[in-house]
Amino acid sequence: MKAVPAPKLVRDYHRWMGGVDVHDQLRMQRYSVQLAYKTRKYYKTLFLGLFDMALVNAFIVHRYYRKVNNKRPPKHFAFLETLMEQLLDIDSAEAFATIERATSAQERTAASPVRDGSTQRRNGD
Numbered sequence: 001m002k003a004v005p006a007p008k009l010v011r012d013y014h015r016w017m018g019g020v021d022v023h024d025q026l027r028m029q030r031y032s033v034q035l036a037y038k039t040r041k042y043y044k045t046l047f048l049g050l051f052d053m054a055l056v057n058a059f060i061v062h063r064y065y066r067k068v069n070n071k072r073p074p075k076h077f078a079f080l081e082t083l084m085e086q087l088l089d090i091d092s093a094e095a096f097a098t099i100e101r102a103t104s105a106q107e108r109t110a111a112s113p114v115r116d117g118s119t120q121r122r123n124g125d
Helices: 008-027 042-068 076-087 092-101
Strands: none
Touching: 008 042, 042 076
């Protein structure tokens, strides 16, 4: 029996199919944003799917970077948890500055027009 060489297309498929499988497995885990929210709008589902892909791609790149630098790669959940903490990280000084800049209820109630052409203050002022 004579060995027949496989076509390049088949060799490439077998070489890279593991990456697709890993990506799909990570995307369809219980940490999926797309699976967490049920919506009937196609564009919301599409956005959440793209967001999931971006999260998984970021995890794969980060894991590769850690392996190249001889560091232990994080678990998927630990990576997502750290990413969430970093995205939501805001120090208390910045938070208080934001609160102080917020307008009060009286400043938000501007003069409103009345039918006779004059203006009247809302909230009993």
